[in-house]
Amino acid sequence: MTEQITDEQSTDGRGDFDFFFGRWHGAVRKLADVSDRDCTEWVEFEASCDCAPILDGLGNFETAIMRPGGEAVAGATLRLFDPTSRTWRIWWMSTRLPGVLDTPVEGRFEGDRGVFEGPDEFHGKPILVRYEWDLLGADKVRWAQRFSWDDGATWDDLNWTTIWTRLP
Structure with missing residues (x-):
């Protein structure tokens, strides 16, 4: 049985x-x-990922391989949409912290930009983390991350950015 998508759902x-x-x-x-x-020292490396829809479009799952310093690190992202609040929740997990599912960030897209924020912890200190998605064209997108150490009053400059380019 195929579910009919309404105009509101689309x-x-x-x-x-x-x-x-x-x-x-x-x-x-x-x-x-x-x-x-x-810190002002930047490191650069490559990554690859695959992303597919799940739960009849109410979510998606991404698997990624990153190679910082030549070492392969596997990661995965679970994104789930809540139609009631019209927000996304995003969870991250990786082989760097086996058995740990990060606390989700939450947010939405406004046009070609998505902002997602949530609580996190760094070296025992509570912080807020922000993920930013910027659509740069049909086959290019930027994902970036920033931290707030003062409960969102201010946000640091970017500490991580990835330019994703679609593969054929």
């Missing part, structure tokens, strides 16, 4: 991440130590 936000379905190559640039607010 515009409620559940399709916000449809652009990311498929295979992607990532050019990653991150601060060498994202927890050091005075």
Whole structure:
């Protein structure tokens, strides 16, 4: 049985991440130590990912491989859409912290930009983390991360950014 999608469902936000379905190559640039607010040294490496819809379009799942310093790190992202609040929740997990599912960030897209924020912890200190998605064209997107150490009053400059380019 195929479920019929209503006009409201097609515009409620559940399709916000449809652009990311498929295979992607990532050019990653991150601060060498994202927890050091005075760090100015950047490291660059490559990544790849695959993203597919789940739960009849109410979510998607992404698997990624990153190679910082040549070492392969596997990661995965679970994104779930809540039609009642019209928001997305995003969970991250990786082989760097086996058995740990990060606390989700939450937010939505406004046009070609999505902002998602949530609580986190760095070296025992509570912080807020922000993920930013910027659509740069049909086959290019930027994902970025920032931290707030003062409960959202101010946000640090970017500490991690990836330019994703769609693979054929």
